[in-house]
Amino acid sequence: MAGIAQGDWLMGVLIQLSLQFLLISFLAFGGASATLPEMHRFLVVQHHWIDDQTFSSLYAISQAAPGPNVLFVALFGWQVAGLPGAICTLFAMCIPAAILALLFEHYASRYPEHRWHYMFRRALAPITVGLVMATALIVMQGVGFSAGPVLLAVVAVWVTLRTKYNPLWLIGLGALLGALGWI
């Protein structure tokens, strides 16, 4: 009985994950990171499947790992429902959107200089900037707004804008300072 109930629970969760990440992928005009707040709303606020701190930690881990940015969705899926969850979130996020891109390529991409193309990008850009800043806010919320993390974030902003160091060095430095208990 318990096995059946658990199986039903898992199937229900997988369907919800797939549908929500499918929807998110079609809202991802500004790249995957701009949809992080929506994933937070769904996974943390609405369903309590992941807590605030784990959400931010999983995002940070994905940033330190190789691969496309979007892979953090696999970690979220994993956290909620194991390997099937990871497969569902990653597939829902990437495959339908890629199919849409192929349809566009097949039928419409012969006219890349179209005016609407340019106008659409210009119109969307400010919204995307807002979403990216919202992403920063939500990851910070998981860490907590105390002095150490805020200071480290400010330093990271400054170094990124002023120097050409690879961001990976900064992430490594953050890990070191944190492991020593200074953050």
Added chain:
Amino acid sequence: MADQSAPILPAVVSPPITPWSLFLTFAAMGLQGFGGVMPWARRILVEQRGWVDNREFTELFSLSQILPGPNICNLASILGYRWCGLRGAAAALLGLLGPSALVVLAIGVFYEHVQAHPAVAGAVRGMSSVAVGLVIATGIKMAQTQPRTWRVAALGLASLVAVGLLHWPLLWVLSVLIPLALALEWLASRKVTG
């Protein structure tokens, strides 16, 4: 005899592009791409392989941006499709995501086992703080390319407040803001030209 009008071939002819070579190339790209794959995509596809030129890459990049979904996935599937049809698209996408997803998941599983350790918890806290800084820097860099108008500032602020502070569903927010932004953009462009 080849067509007389055919362009002169470069001295070094690169081997033909197959689904397998697509898979390997995009897998290498994914595994090397720390902090985002797009810079590596340009480096490998344009500079190392010479499969596309800079202009074509830039066009593809902007096309991937306006299409919904992760940009790099769109780029991989379109390029794979151009060279080898549907099999090429599948090979490029699988190469890009498969191997690097395994690495990320392995790191995630490892983290699950050691997260209780104070040093690990501290390290991830530090990494998360830096990640916040990196995201803000990305936002600032994007904002710097924008014209300094009230329209742009208001749209950016509106999406930040609605999604970041009020936690409204993205679908609602975008269904209001995108048409609004398009209308404002259209009005502004009319004012300039008219």
